[in-house]
Amino acid sequence: MTRAISLHDLSKTYPKQPAPAVDRFSLEIPPGEFLVLLGPSGCGKSTVLRMIAGLEDISSGELLLDGEYANNLAPGDRRMAMVFQNFALYPSMTSRQNIGFPLRFEMPGEDQNPRVEETARILGIEEILDRYPGQLSGGERQRVAMGRAISRHPSVFLMDEPLSNLDAKLRSHLRAEIARLTRGMGVTTVYVTHDQAEAMSLGDRVAVMRGGVLQQVGSPRDTYHLPVNVFVAAFIGTPRINLLQATVLAPLGGGMWIDFGRQRLGLPEPLSLDHQMLRIQQGRDIIVGLRSEAVRIAAPSSAHAGEVVLSGIVEHVEYQGHECLVHLNTGAKPAVVPELEAPRLPAQRTRSAARRAAAGPGGLGKLARKAAGRFPGLLQEPDGAGAVKVLDPPPADRAEQPTGDLVVRTGPDIRVRPGDRVPLLVDLAHLYVFDNTGRRICPAPAEQPRLE
Ligand SMILES: Nc1ncnc2c1ncn2[C@@H]1O[C@H](COP(=O)(O)OP(=O)(O)OP(=O)(O)O)[C@@H](O)[C@H]1O
Ligand SMILES: [Mg+2]
Structure with missing residues (x-):
C-alpha cells in the first residue's frame, strides 16, 4: 500500500x-x-x-x-x-x-x-x-x-x-x-x-x-x-549555466540587440514573439542565461539559422576525456546568485577574491556594491563566512582584458589554446532572459505552472 x-x-x-x-x-x-x-x-x-x-x-x-x-x-x-x-x-x-x-x-x-x-x-x-x-x-x-x-x-x-x-x-x-x-x-x-x-x-x-x-x-x-x-x-546543471549581466537595445529605427557591455548580440529579424516582449525591458538590467551547450566554438561562416555570433578569448581548457569545457572571456559581467557558491572566477583572480571574502562585508569591491544596487534581489553582501559572492575587478596588469566569464562545452578534440580569440555561435533557442527580479521572461513562461 x-x-x-x-x-x-x-x-x-x-x-x-x-x-x-x-x-x-x-x-x-x-x-x-x-x-x-x-x-x-x-x-x-x-x-x-x-x-x-x-x-x-x-x-x-x-x-x-x-x-x-x-x-x-x-x-x-x-x-x-x-x-x-x-x-x-x-x-x-x-x-x-x-x-x-x-x-x-x-x-x-x-x-x-x-x-x-x-x-x-x-x-x-x-x-x-x-x-x-x-x-x-x-x-x-x-x-x-x-x-x-x-x-x-x-x-x-x-x-x-x-x-x-x-x-x-x-x-x-x-x-x-x-x-x-x-x-x-x-x-x-x-x-x-x-x-x-x-x-x-x-x-x-x-x-x-x-x-x-x-x-x-x-x-x-x-x-x-x-x-x-x-x-x-x-542551481540545476553542471557546469553551471553562464549568467551574464546585459541590457536590451531596441532603437526606434528597428532591430534589437542584447548588449553585454563590450559586445552586442543582434537578434534576428523578424523578431520572434519572445524577443518582441524584450522591448519592455529596454533601459532595465537583465540577466542572460546560456548553458554551456547553447554556445558553439566555430568559424562564423558555419553559422546556422537561429545562431548569432559573439567572440571570446580562451582562458583555460578543461579536458574531460569525452568532452572539453572551454573557459572564455567575452567582456560581459557575470551575474551572481548569492546563495550558491562562488561564481566562476578565472584562476588569476581567485586569490584577491578570497582575500575580499575573508575581509567580510566591509571588503566588498566597488563593482560588487554597484552590482548589488542594480540587482537588489540577486546580489547581496557576502555573509563573511568565506563564500565568494563578489564580482572582483581584474588586477591592474589585466585591467585591459575583458572581465566576462563563459564556459562552453565542446568535443574532446577542440584545438584552441589560452589567448586564442574565437567566434562563438549562440543558439537562440536556448538563450534565457531573466528580468531584474530574477524571473524568467524568455522563453515566455506562459504555459508554465507558476509558483510564487
Ligand atoms: N530546531 C530548530 N530550531 C531553530 N531553527 C531550526 C531548527 N531546525 C532547523 N532550523 C533552521 O531552519 C532552517 C531550515 O533548516 P533545515 O534543516 O530544514 O534545512 P535543510 O535544507 O535541511 O539544510 P541542510 O541541507 O543543511 O540539511 C535553517 O535556517 C535552520 O537553521
Ligand atoms: Mg537537512
Missing part, C-alpha cells in the same frame, strides 16, 4: 526565529511518486520532511495523507520509514537484529526471520546478516539502515540525504539501487538532497526550494530546460 501526500500551505516557524524555516509550501505527491526535495543548505528541506514524518509540529497549513487530515497523526501511525544521513545502527546488534528490530513492534510474537531475509535478498546483503555494524563498510551499513526501513513494508519512504556520507562511487551505485528498489516497491518516496545531479537522476519530479519557499516543481527535464527563475537555472 502506498499513499498520496498533500501539503497545503505548510509553514514552520521555529521559536525565536524571525523568518519561517518553511513558508507556505504546497505540493501534491501522488501515490508511488519519487519526489526529490532539492535546495541549498538551510533552505528547509529537512524541515518539510520532518513535518511529513510527524517529527516536527506544523506551525500552519495542512498535511493530508490519502486525502485525510494528518497534522496531528502520531508518527507511528503514519506507516512511514525514514532513512537519515547519519544512519544509526545499534552497534551491539547484528545486521539481522538491526533490520528485525522495528518488526518486533509491527509483528509481535511472529518469526521475523523470513521478512529480514527477504529484505536482505532485495538489498543483496545476505552475506553480512550476522555481522555487527563495526564489521561493515559505510556502504554496507547504509544498506542495513535501508533494510531496516524496507523491512517494515512502509507506505512512504522519507530519505534525508541518505548517501551524503559515502564516497562518490558508492554513492552513485547506491543511488541506482535506491531507484530500483523504490520503483520496484512502488512506494511513495520523498528524498532530500542538495546535490542536483542526484536529484536529476532519481526524481520523477524535483521540487526546488530556496529560503523556505518552493521555487519550482517539475520533471528533471523541465527544471533544466524551463527554469522559472535565475536561482533554479543556476
Whole structure:
C-alpha cells in the first residue's frame, strides 16, 4: 500500500526565529511518486520532511495523507520509514537484529526471520546478516539502515540525504539501487538532497526550494530546460549555466540587440514573439542565461539559422576525456546568485577574491556594491563566512582584458589554446532572459505552472 501526500500551505516557524524555516509550501505527491526535495543548505528541506514524518509540529497549513487530515497523526501511525544521513545502527546488534528490530513492534510474537531475509535478498546483503555494524563498510551499513526501513513494508519512504556520507562511487551505485528498489516497491518516496545531479537522476519530479519557499516543481527535464527563475537555472546543471549581466537595445529605427557591455548580440529579424516582449525591458538590467551547450566554438561562416555570433578569448581548457569545457572571456559581467557558491572566477583572480571574502562585508569591491544596487534581489553582501559572492575587478596588469566569464562545452578534440580569440555561435533557442527580479521572461513562461 502506498499513499498520496498533500501539503497545503505548510509553514514552520521555529521559536525565536524571525523568518519561517518553511513558508507556505504546497505540493501534491501522488501515490508511488519519487519526489526529490532539492535546495541549498538551510533552505528547509529537512524541515518539510520532518513535518511529513510527524517529527516536527506544523506551525500552519495542512498535511493530508490519502486525502485525510494528518497534522496531528502520531508518527507511528503514519506507516512511514525514514532513512537519515547519519544512519544509526545499534552497534551491539547484528545486521539481522538491526533490520528485525522495528518488526518486533509491527509483528509481535511472529518469526521475523523470513521478512529480514527477504529484505536482505532485495538489498543483496545476505552475506553480512550476522555481522555487527563495526564489521561493515559505510556502504554496507547504509544498506542495513535501508533494510531496516524496507523491512517494515512502509507506505512512504522519507530519505534525508541518505548517501551524503559515502564516497562518490558508492554513492552513485547506491543511488541506482535506491531507484530500483523504490520503483520496484512502488512506494511513495520523498528524498532530500542538495546535490542536483542526484536529484536529476532519481526524481520523477524535483521540487526546488530556496529560503523556505518552493521555487519550482517539475520533471528533471523541465527544471533544466524551463527554469522559472535565475536561482533554479543556476542551481540545476553542471557546469553551471553562464549568467551574464546585459541590457536590451531596441532603437526606434528597428532591430534589437542584447548588449553585454563590450559586445552586442543582434537578434534576428523578424523578431520572434519572445524577443518582441524584450522591448519592455529596454533601459532595465537583465540577466542572460546560456548553458554551456547553447554556445558553439566555430568559424562564423558555419553559422546556422537561429545562431548569432559573439567572440571570446580562451582562458583555460578543461579536458574531460569525452568532452572539453572551454573557459572564455567575452567582456560581459557575470551575474551572481548569492546563495550558491562562488561564481566562476578565472584562476588569476581567485586569490584577491578570497582575500575580499575573508575581509567580510566591509571588503566588498566597488563593482560588487554597484552590482548589488542594480540587482537588489540577486546580489547581496557576502555573509563573511568565506563564500565568494563578489564580482572582483581584474588586477591592474589585466585591467585591459575583458572581465566576462563563459564556459562552453565542446568535443574532446577542440584545438584552441589560452589567448586564442574565437567566434562563438549562440543558439537562440536556448538563450534565457531573466528580468531584474530574477524571473524568467524568455522563453515566455506562459504555459508554465507558476509558483510564487
Ligand atoms: N530546531 C530548530 N530550531 C531553530 N531553527 C531550526 C531548527 N531546525 C532547523 N532550523 C533552521 O531552519 C532552517 C531550515 O533548516 P533545515 O534543516 O530544514 O534545512 P535543510 O535544507 O535541511 O539544510 P541542510 O541541507 O543543511 O540539511 C535553517 O535556517 C535552520 O537553521
Ligand atoms: Mg537537512
